[in-house]
Amino acid sequence: MLKSGVKLVSIICVLAVLLSGCSRLADVRLRLVVHAIGVDIDEEGVYSVSYQVFSSNPPEGGGPVDANKGNVMTYMTYGRTLYEAQKSLELQTGKEVFTGDVELIVLGLGMVGRDVSQVLSYFWSDTDIYMGVNAVFSSGLASDIIGVQLEQGTATTELLNQMIISSVANGTTIPARLIEISNCFEEPGASIVMPVLTAKEADNSKGKEDSDVYDMATGVFENMLIVNKIPTVYVTRDETKGISILTGGKKKYSLTFVADGQRISAGADLSRVSRRIRIDDSGNPVLSVDIRGELTVLDNPTLVDNDIINEAAREDIIRLCREAYDKTVSSYGADVLEIGKLLRKHCNKYYETVKDDISQAIRKTSCEVSVSLKIYENE
Amino acid sequence: MEEKNIKISSGQMYVLLILARIMHTMIFHAKEFKIGTPVMLALVFTTIIESVMSIPLILLLKDGGCDPVSIIAGNGRLAVFVRFLYSAYFLFISAGTLMYFAQFMKAEFNKTATPMAVIIVLTLAAAYCAYLGIEGTARAGTIVLWAFMVLFVVMAAVSEGEFERLNLLPVTLKDTDKILDYAVRDLSSSWWLPMLASMGAYLKNGVGKTVGGYLISKFLILETLMLLVTLVLWNFVGVLGYPMLALGAYAKTVFIQRFDAINMFVWCLNCVIVNGTYLFISAQSFGEGRRKIGVAASSAVAAIGAVVIFLMSLGLNDGVAFVIKLSGIVLLGVIVPLAAVIVKKKRANQE
Structure with a gap:
């Protein structure tokens, strides 16, 4: 009986070592959980990458995080490569970046005329990122979309995705997910349509001058035609x-x-x-x-x-x-x-x-x- | 130490054979290799060829277990030499499995322990399996096979992708090279034939159903995987490299999206069972030597041998490895059983 127990424990220990991936436990406060990533590029080819991240700071006096309150933060980093920008984020915050929860990738208008496969391949090569993630264009800076403040607290990225889903339901846009873009770009003459998210400041502040939350007219109002991997023209x-x-x-x-x-x-x-x-x-x-x-x-x-x-x-x-x-x-x-x-x-x-x-x-x-x-x- | 090798049923033998094939598929890296209709057609041909190649084994083992080496050469020098070939061959196969598994871990789970540490732990666990004997390994293998089947079905069923029928391209004459390439690759991974031959002595009953079940299961699993890859994932497999892993990367449930740990767990278990079987075959092929040095020592020697061959074969040319694998399949999986059938028949006629 004792011998069997020793055997069993040995086997469990061996398997526990094999599952070393599970041993890298880290406090959520030491992790930077990224919900959305925006990529802008300037004329010199320097990336400005904006990250919408989950802010895990508990309310004053303790207790669980209130999902109805604003629990997202936006960080902006710069780099010659996306990797450099992400490393810069880690140095800036002192936290380990976790991209496994990314739900949206936004490309800024500066990408028009450039080969977007160079940017998007970075994301589909990241095995942490789910391949069903939506990739969209922004009608201006990607950071405008990433930093948009909506009233529903933590669910900002989910709401942005919901806007895409609503437009898909109306037939006014076609979702471009990482896997579809990756597959499309492997075909000769690769062309695809990507939704364009717009966030314009709406004039409905109702006199609340000091309000942190300003309503934005946010949604998919047009699309971008990518021809041979290059964003070329808007599609109505x-x-x-x-x-x-x-x-x-x-x-x-x-x-x-x-x-x-x-x-x-x-x-x-x-x-x-x-x-x-x-x-x-x-x-x-x-x-x-x-x-x-x-x-x-x-x-x-x-x-x-x-x-x-x-x-x-x-x-x-x-x-x-x-x-x-x-x-x-x-x-x-x-x-x-x-x-x-x-x-x-x-x-x-x-x-x-x-x-x-x-x-x-x-x-x-x-x-x-x-x-x-x-x-x-x-x- | 008492020998723990108890005979196994044909069902348990089937489990060990199919797990070995699944292991090979799990760690198969597509690289530039494009999965599509030509490859699916090639699998039909290779299954037919494998069926023909398995005839000597079916004839040899139709009435129950026997050892083809003993039938041919008794316990003479030739027997020692042939047993050595079996032993060396499966150490080589074990080393190859470890090497590809290490590459898989390094590529996909780079935050885990270093590949060498994982390999050493896996080899220790496999050596323990070999020490426990083939019956215990087969029993554990049955659980692992169920776990794999559940994982495979769940991953396939919850895939978020839509079927793109345009990816099912017609097979043309231009695809002949691709068909031949895959057919040869697939045949060079048919070491289930020497595996079955070397474990013939441990079989309780006939092997006909085992071979039939193996060929049908392998065909269905691979064709299903290739159909899903072709219809749903297409070029994306080239990004991850591993077709079976890619299947889970596009699942719509959060549970499967976070599949790394689950996959890793089943992958590791399978690696242990399959390598345990290979080490067992190598150790038992020591013959008299095994009885002299003991079961534990022979299993340990086999494990060390596998790691040494793994280290030696790190820079081995793919072509050389291919020739070794294919030669072993033909010699140890077809010619030796065929010779045993002929000798057995001659003896029966003389009697």
Whole structure:
């Protein structure tokens, strides 16, 4: 019995040594738990990195941290590399930086025209950071987004993410998570759309001159088109909606359009988006997108006829698709519609001949869209 | 010290074989190697080839355990030499497992103890397994296999990624090189054949179900992993390098996101069990020597041997390692059992 016990204890001890990762316990006050990271760059290539971190200072008199109060802090460091900036943060605070809780990565507008893969690869190579983290652009400095003060205490990053999720639900943005960006950047002619977060000071202080909390008009109001890993041009919410429809990325959209001179609000459930690609007689690719779904009329005050609404909705969807195609494929040869992947899968011989200059092939790709909707009146 | 090697069932043998294969998959680094449909097709071919290669073993062990070396050469010099080959081969395999595990730990869990410390502790634990005997190791292996299966299913089930069917590219003639490359790589990791041959003497019953179960399980586990990698993770595997580890890196539950400790725990347990089995094979291949120096001493010698070979093979060329592995599989996993089948049949005919 004693012998078995000794054996058991020995085994446990051996395993305990193996689990040495768990032995590095550190007081939470000695750890800097980062929630969001913002990266700005100046003309000389120096990074200004802002970190939104959890402030674990307990309330006066002790007790647990109150989640409803402002428990986030923002630090700003500088460096020639992101690693240098992070080391600088550790030196500045005397704490060990923990990036395992990062929920958002924000790139400043200074990144426009620069290869963002050099910055983002730093984050996806960090095995602590979850690969589903959203990466976004800021309409100004990334530090403006990281330092934004919202009323709900510690949940600032969660609220920012919630804003992205809401925009995704409306179809006005497409989430760009680290894993998707990493995968996209490995493809020839890598192009992707990233949400742009805006934080503008709103004029609704209601006379509270000394208030620390100032309301910001914060949200995703536009998107950034990344072409060949370089942020190139803004994409409107309608154009983004068109991209989302053309790629079948989402099923439900809210539409507002004019039918018979009346403004109609409807929900579209585009459950079947079938995409085919072929090479036409002139040797250029043609992308055919067949969209089928259901339309639920939500607001039709003057009782416009269903057939007219159906036609107007079809035209609106085709308009969104055309705008998306014109802005991305036609103007910039940006492969946000996954034309390269479709060619590689379905027209492999053609793909092999053009893969070295895929942007040209994408630019030459024409797009046919057919929309078929069944209409349901909201009772 | 009394010998603790009790015979094991075909189910327990299956557990040890599949754990060894899983260990190899766990520490397989994709590097520039791209997982996709050509590789999935290659696995179909290698499974067929492995099935054919296993026929001598199935014929030899169909009615229960026997020792192919004894059948061929009794206890003569040839037997000592062949046993030495088995012993050296599995010390080499053990050293390779330790080396790749050390690289894995260094790359992914760099905040843990130094790789050498981890290797020494793992080897000590493995030597203890070898000392306890194959039956105890197989019993512990059953628990580890369950733990692994739960982890694998949980990681796959909670993956946040969406299936991207465009990643399932058609296989063309251009992929022939890739298919051949993977097929040869996969076949060079089929040391389950010499493993089964060397442990034949410890089998209680027939081996047909063990081989069938192993080949089907290996095929399903690897194809599932490759399908998930292709559909969900795609190029991202190149970032982490380890396909099975990458599977957990994109899980939507916080529990699995913080999977490092859980994975490390199961990885380590598996490493101990698998290396314990390799050391056991090496130690028992000492034959008479093992009985003279004792079970504990022979296990310790095997463990030291594995670490020494690990240190010696640090700068070993991949090509040389590949030739050693493949030669061992053919010689010790196919030719020796085949020779034993022929000798056994001749003796039966003479009687």
